[in-house]
Amino acid sequence: MNAIDPNHSYQPLFQDTGGVxxxxxxxxxxxxxxxxxxxxxxxxxxxxxxxxxxxxxxxxxxxxxxxxxxxxxxxxxxxxxxxxxPNDNQQGAHFAASMSWRAMNVIAVADPYGQSLSATFSTAADQLSVSLYSLQQYLPGTTDFIVNLETILASESKIILFFGLPSDAKLILRRAKAKGMVADRVWVGTHTMYNYLDNSATETDRCLADGMLFSTLRGDHSxxxxxxxxxxxxxxxxxxxxxxxxxxxxxxxxxxxxxxxxxxxxxxxxxxxxxxxxxxxxxxxxxxxxxxxxxxxxTFLPTGSDVRECQIMTIYNNSARVAHVMTPSGSVDKLADPIFYGDSTAIPVDRPPVAIVFLSVVGY
CATH class of the missing domain: 3.40.50.2300 (Response regulator)
Incomplete structure (x- = not known):
């Protein structure tokens, strides 16, 4: 900082708020x-x-x-x-559309972060003909997610967007596994999931994130x-x-x-x-x-937010790697195949196949 601004001497004061x-x-x-x-x-x-x-x-x-x-x-x-x-933008819906997913559920924390993401995603989803089967919200500090998960399970959509913190994700995924909603579902998170593996103390919790996708800022380390x-x-x-x-x-x-x-x-x-x-x-x-x-x-917008590419990370086997890059305009470029639960690179369907029954009516 002193090298950038020789007019002043900077002295950082570090204080821990505990996120409260x-x-x-x-x-x-x-x-x-x-x-x-x-x-x-x-x-x-x-x-x-x-x-x-x-x-x-x-x-x-x-x-x-x-x-x-x-x-x-x-x-x-x-x-x-x-x-x-960047701020909470509409790129999540663009990514969903690029994967040919048209039916999704959202489970979000009921705070400014979760509500902002839910609102922007809903707007973009409507524009891209992506159907939001259910929008589940929970209060900060919630530990029982049974009703939320049962509602999502009843919707039959296999794509679940999570807008919350890693500590919440850990509890939700534990209960989702008990309901059989990990192996046959795709969970998609946001940049908060960057620290999920580091914040999960047990191997069991880390394995629950296998196949999860999440978006994060694309950095340039050059x-x-x-x-x-x-x-x-x-x-x-x-x-x-x-x-x-x-x-x-x-x-x-x-x-x-x-x-x-x-x-x-x-x-x-x-x-x-x-x-x-x-x-x-x-x-x-x-x-x-x-x-x-x-x-x-x-480079900053008049709102004070940066303009930047985002990347979609895929979690598997205790590590995360880049799978896709999204530009601010919403275009999506694939860099590698995402790995879904069960070590599969095939993109899962967003809904179970629907059996079509043809009835033949015969008159006597």
Missing amino acids: RVNAMNVFLNVTSQQTVHALVGECASRVTLGAALATNNRRLWRCGLASSMDIGNKIDFPFFFRPT TPQYQTLRSQHLAQYPSRPESLVSGFALTYYDCLLALANGFNKMTTLYSDAAVQTHSYPATVVDFLVPFNGTTGSL
């Missing part, structure tokens, strides 16, 4: 009352970010996070929030920024796995780079005194600068 909204608010109030804070990085979950981001408005503090809810793209309510990732970070990480932590320099960690790092680029620009435009006192009239469009980060080239 009230903790995030308390941390924000405590830290900003004791320290001179110019920006914040985090949270990850939309349900936590919404309230925390609103609280930063009066103090004119820039906030960069990974929350993907469409609501946070509203620059009237969230004028200082931006993210180095940038000098990534190579520098990787080299520094390996030099300082030689015994730690290189896989730590990937996923969500890189997007948070890019948040820091975006802030350094933005503050450097603001100092040039308005002076250091204006930056120090938060007294400059910049919008998020004025603040953000396109740059090469650790995840690739970042």
Whole structure:
């Protein structure tokens, strides 16, 4: 950050909120009352970010996070929030259509994240003639998903979209297996499933994800920024796995780079005194600068979201690999065959075959 913006010296203060909204608010109030804070990085979950981001408005503090809810793209309510990732867009329906799936179910957490994804998917599905057989929602903290699963089972659609957190997925998949809804179904998740394998302590839970697909940000690790970070990480932590320099960690790092680029620009435009006192009239469009980060080239929309390709990962045998790439326009390119449950690369049907009975009526 200091290399990008030589006008300032940056000092990150790390605070653990545990992903809980009230903790995030308390941390924000405590830290900003004791320290001179110019920006914040985090949270990850939309349900936590919404309230925390609103609280930063009066103090004119820039906030960069990974929350993907469409609501946070509203620059009237969230004028200082931006993210180095796309928002909850409609690409899931485009991917489903590319697989020739026309009948699907959704099970989603009833929070801003799940509701945003459900709404955008429903809109796109209607445009692409993809039928949504059922939309099941559950409250955060739910542990009993029997009714949701029985409704999905009765629909006969074999494609299930999951919009929630890995901890929820683990409980849902356990109960789905008991109902025979793992081996003969396709589960499709979002970027939150990137950490499912790491967050599952038992081999049984990890095996439940065999055949699952999930979408995530497509990163470009050829940038000098990534190579520098990787080299520094390996030099300082030689015994730690290189896989730590990937996923969500890189997007948070890019948040820091975006802030350094933005503050450097603001100092040039308005002076250091204006930056120090938060007294400059910049919008998020004025603040953000396109740059090469650790995840690739970042270019921001007026909503503060990045424009980026996504990729579809396939989980099998305790690992995840890239199967498809989706462009922002919705086109889908296959890089490898996804592996479904049972070690099959054949694309499953979205509904069981329907027997057609021909009746012959004979008059006497």
